[in-house]
Amino acid sequence: MSAFGGRYRVWSEGNELQATLRGRLKQGEDRVVVGDEVLVELQPDGSATIERVEPRRSALKRRTPGKLRGVRVVAANLDQVAVVGSVARPDWDCHLMDRFIAVAEANRLPVLLVINKADLGSRIDELAAPYRDAGYRVVITSVPQQLGLDEFKALLSGRVTVVTGPTGVGKSSLLNAIQPGLRLRTGEVGRKGGRHTTVAAEMHRLEGGGFVVDTPGLRDIGLWGLSPEEVEMAFPELAEFAGGCRFDNCRHMEEPGCAVVEAAAQGKLSGSRLASYRKLLVEAQAAARPWA
Incomplete structure (x- = not known):
């Protein structure tokens, strides 16, 4: 554990x-x-x-610091990754959420997307739509309103789930709401503003069966040395249009005849998701270089 x-x-x-x-x-x-x-x-x-x-039947891995090809296993035998974001406080960050999804997809782990703090905003369907269109399971939750808690609990039951997401989105409160006393660790802010965190993973047993895994090191990590092909896995909706691109190796950046760019211009594809894909692709290409 x-x-x-x-x-x-x-x-x-x-x-x-x-x-x-x-x-x-x-x-x-x-x-x-x-x-x-x-x-x-x-x-x-x-x-x-x-x-x-x-x-191991599955594993969440990261690239070993200082090495181009080495990998380090963070947690094993996982069934899914629950990526939690919030409507507000902090605001929803599409690019950051897609980063977490990319890490899960690269490790061949199913993704459960949780949009928390639904009581603080009104554009929830707008946030959820691009991910539902891409085929992801999306759960809308609010602890004060008791919204979506039973659904979230049922999706965790009997499974081993990594629960992750940006700091402050309410992961700990959400888990405590479905099982009192169950809290993820959070980084404490020191007197001089520094955040003291631990990167060791920890597993917590659920009363209804299953486990949740807290991996603090996942929260602030980059793309873990993902390849461009692995980044694309986090954007499955692009494949629907990619076959129409002029070039077989099109990365959907600035290439002429890109059917994906055309689909976004016509509103058939989320523009924010395409922009997020492009940013992650650039980061992945930069991360492919050897670390200092």
């Missing part, structure tokens, strides 16, 4: 155990991460030793 300083919290048959790694596992390149399914051996003192890590 969590890993910190060589100590692990493991959920086993309804009980939480404190565990350490068997020596040979410490020597492997693949770290034990939150979400891993493990075989443990109970010790006489009530602690446990992790003997084996089972094969």
